[in-house]
Amino acid sequence: MLFFENVKLALVAIKSNKMRSFLTMLGIIIGVSSVIAITTIGNGANSVVSKEFDAFGKNNANIYPNSSEEDTSGVPSQFTLSDINALKERFGDELRYVALYMNGSSEIKIGRMTGQFNISGIADNYMRITGVDLLYGREFTTNDVENRRDYIMIPESAAKKFFGRDDVTGQALSININNKLREMTVIGVYRPRESIFSRLTSNTSYTVYVPYTLWEDRPASVLDIYINEGYDVQKVLDKIKSYLALIHKLAPGYYVSNSVESQQATMSQILGILSASIGAIAAISLLVGGIGIMNIMLVSVTERTREIGIRKSLGAKTGDILVQFLIEAMLVSALGGFLGAALGIGAASVGLSMAKVKVSIDPTVVLLAVGFSALVGMFFGLYPARKAAKLDPIEALRYE
Amino acid sequence: METIIEIQDLEKVYQNGAIEVAALRGVNLNIHKGEFVAIMGASGSGKSTFMNILGCLDRPTRGLYCLEGLDINDYNDNELSFIRNQKVGFVFQSFNLIPRTSALKNVELPMVYGKVPASKRRKRAHELLEKVGLGERYNHMPNELSGGQKQRVAIARALTNQPPIILADEPTGNLDSRSSLEIMEIFSELNRDGNTVIIVTHEPDIAEWTHRVITFRDGLVIDDRLNQPNTTSE
Structure with a gap:
């Protein structure tokens, strides 16, 4: 019951200082929107890249000589039709496709x-x-x-x-x-x-x-290979490589492979690190936003000292005042978080649709943004709210 | 008659830096249910300190204060909040309505903290505003009301939880003489209905409305006399 009263109170307070509330929210809006835009674009890029890789076929791989162990004679290390025939004979089950590149x-x-x-x-x-x-x-x-x-x-x-x-x-x-x-x-x-x-x-x-x-x-110096479904790509590749080294009378480990699977893993790891680090930088603006909320809440507490005194004289407990200001801080930042999420998704959608990439919006991201912003508001609102709650009612009532 | 306020050897000492200032230096008095009391004194006489203690906004340094049999010293801050909510109805000189909040919402406020359900709150607040003659203006903001009207809202607010004492601190201090008259008539009427009303004032005219005048000087009660109210004045 008291919760809804407090939400209503907070809304009145936000509405009566529209410009100030908006400027306070701006820090959170910028922080959340940039984090969301970056992660959404990052996810979009990742899904595009993985789709590209999927199109090649995840079980696609190339085998080629290790360039650091380049054989001076050259020719024996390269692949010929007889290699293809040998591989087809030996790895008939595992190989779906093999050709000289x-x-x-x-x-x-x-x-x-x-x-x-x-x-x-x-x-x-x-x-x-x-x-x-x-x-x-x-x-x-x-x-x-x-x-x-x-x-x-x-x-x-x-x-x-x-x-x-x-x-x-x-x-x-x-x-x-x-x-x-x-x-x-x-x-x-x-x-x-x-x-x-x-x-x-x-x-x-x-x-x-x-x-x-x-x-x-x-x-050819490269073999193009597709491994059949159901086989561990890396294991089969390892077997093929050592077999090829054997028939070429070369050191095991002479041939190396590059599978789409491993490329994809590397790529999405790079993209993940990239968007996480940019996201982390953007998250700093959330911190700045939080400090903005703390600042404005301190101003608000001072401005409303007398109101706090009145409320206390009418029976408001320390906790009631604390909750009132805490909810106000949380509401301001949650609202900022919501607007920021909308803005971030909007920006990401525009960006991704310009790159003709399908935008996938994760509703949990919005929820997470709002929830996290509320948490930021709670953290930075706690000090001002405690300050308000601890005011001496007599002093507060005398405040002009 | 039932004693509602019992005060024995009440002292209040303020620590002002290194200097101790004794605001109350041993006050003894009882107030009974249904009394209409004026507390008088010049500024610095200790009457404001006394009122803060009566209203459970402050605690005595020494001595006993029992409100309806509850020894105030036995309660912590949160419990005092509850006692203020349930047992004291405040009316202030500067009205102290919450700004940007309608008359109705202001009157509902003590019931919000008293955890009264919303529908009951609204009904009771409407009744009380009707009683003080502001039934039509329940939706007005404080800045849309005259001083007399604001004070009537404040009185309605003081009555919400049916407190055993109504404590008014210079309730007419910011009002013109006509509004003062109206406000004092409301207090008289409340007292006739059986409410215990305590008014802190430095104006003898206001004290004349009450049945008992207690005068403070230098932190002590120097005079405590019964008064024959002259309600027909003017």
């Missing part, structure tokens, strides 16, 4: 249209594993890869640009692969995955896919 680029000219193709060598099932949308045609089969067929998959944007339509399966085009001009047949048109990184790259070049075997006997 091959890429190159080529000028392309069809009619009056010119452009640049970034060529990636892939094996069969690549599109399915990475979840890329194939709009027309089909992707490479084991047969296509093994028999080094001159097939190519191009993005729909390239199809539109060079052929003026979407479905260009069966069309021919020539590109340069490994210094050899090849006449390729389009067997598939795909739609590239939307990604924040794709927006950053220019639109003048197109990623196209060809069987990695088209580089013929050229060795």
